Amino acid sequence: METSGTVIVYHGVGSSPPDRDPYHMLMPIESFEWQMAFLARKRRVVPLEWILGGRATAGRPAVAITFDDGYRSFLTAAAPVLGQHGFPATLFIPTGWIGESMRWEPQPADAVDLEIMTPEEIQACQDMGYEIGSHGHAHAHMAALPPSMAEADVAESMERLTGILGHRPRYLAYPWGEHSATVRGAVEQAGFQAGFSINQVDAGQFGRERVAIRRSDPRLVFEAKTSGRYLRARMSFVPRLTLRLMLPALDWYRRQR
Numbered sequence: 001m002e003t004s005g006t007v008i009v010y011h012g013v014g015s016s017p018p019d020r021d022p023y024h025m026l027m028p029i030e031s032f033e034w035q036m037a038f039l040a041r042k043r044r045v046v047p048l049e050w051i052l053g054g055r056a057t058a059g060r061p062a063v064a065i066t067f068d069d070g071y072r073s074f075l076t077a078a079a080p081v082l083g084q085h086g087f088p089a090t091l092f093i094p095t096g097w098i099g100e101s102m103r104w105e106p107q108p109a110d111a112v113d114l115e116i117m118t119p120e121e122i123q124a125c126q127d128m129g130y131e132i133g134s135h136g137h138a139h140a141h142m143a144a145l146p147p148s149m150a151e152a153d154v155a156e157s158m159e160r161l162t163g164i165l166g167h168r169p170r171y172l173a174y175p176w177g178e179h180s181a182t183v184r185g186a187v188e189q190a191g192f193q194a195g196f197s198i199n200q201v202d203a204g205q206f207g208r209e210r211v212a213i214r215r216s217d218p219r220l221v222f223e224a225k226t227s228g229r230y231l232r233a234r235m236s237f238v239p240r241l242t243l244r245l246m247l248p249a250l251d252w253y254r255r256q257r
């Protein structure tokens, strides 16, 4: 089954100097506000399940909004903006990190503290109508784990989240978007209904594609990324070649800013 819209991925929302956010986890609030206003004008924001079900076909390009890692800034910074537009969103929580701070990447001493929500805050998101899914338990490179460890991670995450939500979560997003046939099988086996990657072309119900939105994206790139044609165009030969030639220049440009 073809997906019929674009699923976009954010992490945190908030302002911090780029050098204190070495993994580019934070979308500045002014950019996020502009992006949501653009979606309200030019796109149709729909629940994730509509895109999975192929319901979002007619009219303006459909977009579903997701947030990985369960950062508290979803509640404090993103949800108020989403609420202004009445947009639905889905959050993917790494259950082993609930109530902690992001430490799965080495953090320089002066890096911004990326706090992850507590169980009560996750419940508050659910009460506000946001869908809560799993981002695995340990935020591990699942495709690199022995199969039994990947299965245990997925199962643990399902159990923890079921306890917090009061029902089974429906969806899982792979940490770093990394998956394999084994991992996809484990996610299906654990009772999830779909799995999501990042920046990879669709690999079926347990490898659904999503497009990452980055703070360095100019507005035109955001418009292209939410047009419904981005990943397929990016993966075709000519744009790939163009990108390979342009990326060093873009990197240089980014470092100057």
Ligand SMILES: [Zn+2]
Binding pocket: 068, 069, 135, 139, 175, 176
């Ligand atoms: Zn993540």
